[in-house]
Amino acid sequence: MSSAAMELVNLKKTIGKKEIIKGLSFSIPKGEVFGFIGPNGAGKTTTIRMMVGLMSITEGDVIIQGNSIKSNFKDAVREVGAIVENPEMYPFLTGWQNLKHYARMMPGVTKERMHEIVKFIGLEKAINEKVGRYSLGMRQRLGIAQALLHNPSVLILDEPTNGLDPAGIREIRDHIRKLAKEENVAIIISSHLLSEIEQMCDRIGVIKNGEIIKIQDVGEETDKEEVIHHIEVTPMDKAMKILNETFQLESVELDGNLSFRCKKEQVPEIIKRLVENECQIYQVNVAKGTLEDQFFELIGENTIE
Amino acid sequence: MNRILKLIQNEQGKIFIRKSTWIMYIILAVLIFGNALLTNSFDGLKKDYEGDDWRQVLEEENKELQKESEEFEDFEDYNNSLIAKNNYYLENDIQPAPYTAWTFVQENISLLSIVSLLTIIIAAGIVANEFRWGTIKLLLIRPISRSGILLSKYITVLLFAFYTALFALVLMWIFGAIFFGIGDLNPSIVVQGEDGFKTVSLVANVFTSFGFKLVNLVMMATFAFMISAVFRNSSLAIGIAIFLMMGANSIVAFFADKEWAKYILFAHTDLSQYMDGNFLMLEDNTMGFSIAVLVVYYAIFMLLSWIVFTKRDVAGQ
Ligand SMILES: Nc1ncnc2c1ncn2[C@@H]1O[C@H](COP(=O)(O)OP(=O)(O)OP(=O)(O)O)[C@@H](O)[C@H]1O
Ligand SMILES: [Mg+2]
Numbered sequence: 001m002s003s004a005a006m007e008l009v010n011l012k013k014t015i016g017k018k019e020i021i022k023g024l025s026f027s028i029p030k031g032e033v034f035g036f037i038g039p040n041g042a043g044k045t046t047t048i049r050m051m052v053g054l055m056s057i058t059e060g061d062v063i064i065q066g067n068s069i070k071s072n073f074k075d076a077v078r079e080v081g082a083i084v085e086n087p088e089m090y091p092f093l094t095g096w097q098n099l100k101h102y103a104r105m106m107p108g109v110t111k112e113r114m115h116e117i118v119k120f121i122g123l124e125k126a127i128n129e130k131v132g133r134y135s136l137g138m139r140q141r142l143g144i145a146q147a148l149l150h151n152p153s154v155l156i157l158d159e160p161t162n163g164l165d166p167a168g169i170r171e172i173r174d175h176i177r178k179l180a181k182e183e184n185v186a187i188i189i190s191s192h193l194l195s196e197i198e199q200m201c202d203r204i205g206v207i208k209n210g211e212i213i214k215i216q217d218v219g220e221e222t223d224k225e226e227v228i229h230h231i232e233v234t235p236m237d238k239a240m241k242i243l244n245e246t247f248q249l250e251s252v253e254l255d256g257n258l259s260f261r262c263k264k265e266q267v268p269e270i271i272k273r274l275v276e277n278e279c280q281i282y283q284v285n286v287a288k289g290t291l292e293d294q295f296f297e298l299i300g301e302n303t304i305e
Numbered sequence: 306m307n308r309i310l311k312l313i314q315n316e317q318g319k320i321f322i323r324k325s326t327w328i329m330y331i332i333l334a335v336l337i338f339g340n341a342l343l344t345n346s347f348d349g350l351k352k353d354y355e356g357d358d359w360r361q362v363l364e365e366e367n368k369e370l371q372k373e374s375e376e377f378e379d380f381e382d383y384n385n386s387l388i389a390k391n392n393y394y395l396e397n398d399i400q401p402a403p404y405t406a407w408t409f410v411q412e413n414i415s416l417l418s419i420v421s422l423l424t425i426i427i428a429a430g431i432v433a434n435e436f437r438w439g440t441i442k443l444l445l446i447r448p449i450s451r452s453g454i455l456l457s458k459y460i461t462v463l464l465f466a467f468y469t470a471l472f473a474l475v476l477m478w479i480f481g482a483i484f485f486g487i488g489d490l491n492p493s494i495v496v497q498g499e500d501g502f503k504t505v506s507l508v509a510n511v512f513t514s515f516g517f518k519l520v521n522l523v524m525m526a527t528f529a530f531m532i533s534a535v536f537r538n539s540s541l542a543i544g545i546a547i548f549l550m551m552g553a554n555s556i557v558a559f560f561a562d563k564e565w566a567k568y569i570l571f572a573h574t575d576l577s578q579y580m581d582g583n584f585l586m587l588e589d590n591t592m593g594f595s596i597a598v599l600v601v602y603y604a605i606f607m608l609l610s611w612i613v614f615t616k617r618d619v620a621g622q
Pocket of ligand 2: 044045085
């Protein structure tokens, strides 16, 4: 058996004459957090609906822990916990009653397990309140609790950061990292905001118009690709000249800093040269949101076909 | 099997935790109580044959009916049948049974159509509401087939129909007993059979009517359930089902002279038309044909519900 927890094999979905998902193939190993990024209408939710059997698959297949969701639905879905779009729960039941409801639908979910999950997700105080009175953040948490009840090996979260404040996002990020590292769960998180999930993902897949246009490890790009750096340095014209002559780098003056594109591995050498030539360096910054820039470059304008 | 029981437990829980369900039960109880109260306060409805002068009471009643027929010609047929019945008592020297709890239940058995109404509301919502709440997504991603989910919901509807009808029946009897007394254990009544009048057991008569009402109840519930599963819209299901239930008799009457009228579901849903003393919905109806039509409609409703629910994509609303 391969170590992939979930595998998409040339997955396609056609509704009417419109091909919404155009052949996705990728696999997610155990313990990996996979970010599924794309603009509105790219097909994230559609893909997720096929992964959990809510929508029929036009062509291709989804394999979860070796079981096809098409031909072996029960065994495949047993390994999956998911939130699809919004974390909708029964508003007239309490959080606990909601969990109990889903626990009855799966084998082997004990009361102890339910308490454990409630504690893990930090809902102890509100668990006996009606879900109708929950805030969106509380419902997101209950949604995650519901998805984790049966110890799934694959966790699928469609826009889990939707409507959360920064503290909430940070908390979810910690939960997700912990689940991946300690429980070896494969986690798929979709979002249209890269910045929100970049820090919790090991790998990012970018989807646009139903196609994966790039899959990239997070953290890998900074070594090999050129990134914008800002250096606060005096005298500036001298530094500019060194960059140009010694490293063949174009630089511009920006807000009192010297800005230029270079690879990460060049940075020590550049600093050394500048210091040797008696330039005063006050600080060096790497432009934030480098992936974000690439992301927008990749998806271009936010067009929905 | 165990799993299905747990699913049914879930469904029952979702019905009875909502206040609207309890309000429906309260309304049902109030209506039954109101009927008993009205019957009790109008002497005309509750005749007194208990004394030794019951023959006089019957004869006076006949005179009044006669007078009424002369004033309002429309009543003539109906009144004549009542007079004929009274005469049967007199001729055979049978003292009419006193008005008791069982009489009240028999005369008000049509109150069970309120149970149909409640069951339609439950059946219409049981699938459609999951779509409205968005919870259908969390329901269908469990290691249970869609058929299993749908079956548990359908069984829940049937259970609801059954115990609500039973509740209504028991309540009618209790209110009847409070207002009119329990009376004989097994009183007899006179009904018009195919060849003249005859005496039958009142209790047996009540339970036969009840059984036939259950058939009607199951058909309407299954119909609403089907609309709910196919269109995923509870208001639509409630609207259509109640409209058809209310209009059933008019629909049949309107098309009665058409060749295909005998294939209309509502010409057959009320099987009590075959009981002694009742009128047929269509002249040529027979019990066997009615049952055949009901079975075919039932199979169609079930098939449609199952095919659409198990095959169709669950996408955004
Ligand atoms: N039932 C349907 N019939 C026709 N087209 C559909 C249907 N469902 C989705 N689509 C189309 O499929 C495309 C992908 O939709 P999807 O909801 O998967 O996007 P998404 O990536 O989840 O977007 P968002 O970020 O807004 O959630 C959209 O263009 C949408 O119009
Ligand atoms: Mg989406």
